[in-house]
Amino acid sequence: MENIMEILGEAKNAAILGHVRPDGDCVGSCLGLKSYLEAAAPGLKVQVYLEEFSEAFRFLKGAGEVSHDPADGNVYDLCIALDVSDRERLGAFAGYFDHAGRTVCIDHHVTNAGFARISHVRPERSATSEVLYTLMDEALIGRDTAECLYMGIVHDTGVFKHSNTTGETMEIAGKLMGKGIPFSEIIDRTFYEKTYHQNQLLGRALMESVMFMDGLCIFSAFRQKTMEFYQASPKDFDGIIDQLRVTRGVECAIFLYETAPQEYKVSMRSNRVVDVSKIAAYFGGGGHVRAAGCTMAGSVYDVLNNLSRHIEAQLKEAGAL
């Protein structure tokens, strides 16, 4: 596919779907494509369906018209899934996909095996928002579309920092900036901004963190009574593990929070050596080499003892201990 217009055909209406627990790239892609099609295909009726998403993305054009209803009875000529790596990830909205006349998926996940009739998957691209840009006519990209796509790229690259960021990513971001978008504000308001509450929890997690294994590891944990005191929910913990990870000298960071008495949700990050996905998989979880998670039973110290054995074994094997 060279241009997004190729997929429209005779369609009079289209549904745009993203993945469960929509992130910045997912919301940016969906709203960016909707806003683009309003300019490029004015006759086409477009409806975006997504689960509830972060309040911070509300400023994007069209955010207020997103439907959260998985079964409104509408059937579409065309269904476009964005940033969705497999059918399962459509969650409750899969029905719109299954009943649509034609299905298209535009994505950048290397694991996407092609579940739609037309798949356009570009794993070398940092974000689905970046893939979409390459399928659009530059002259038809307005400021609203640019804001959406820029936000998507910012989120999936961790503000142009992750290894998926390429020279082309930066060129595309530059083109989007040229549309007159408030780029500093988009980055601060949607990526870095924390509520007072989240900052208090981050502060407390850092204050109470403990380094072990000669400073190669660090952990922090929230027990249920502390979470109740702050009325904290899991989304308030975003960013804590990343701050622990960048502690000087640390190879492996662990953050735990209690989900039920003596049961902990475990997040792990590593910097160079430890494959945390292996450890998470051993305890029934999963993830990536440098970022993974699982759920474990026992006290904080039971959990840490169990994890430490695996971390230590990997460090020894790599000659780092």
Ligand SMILES: [Mn+2]
């Ligand atoms: Mn993405």
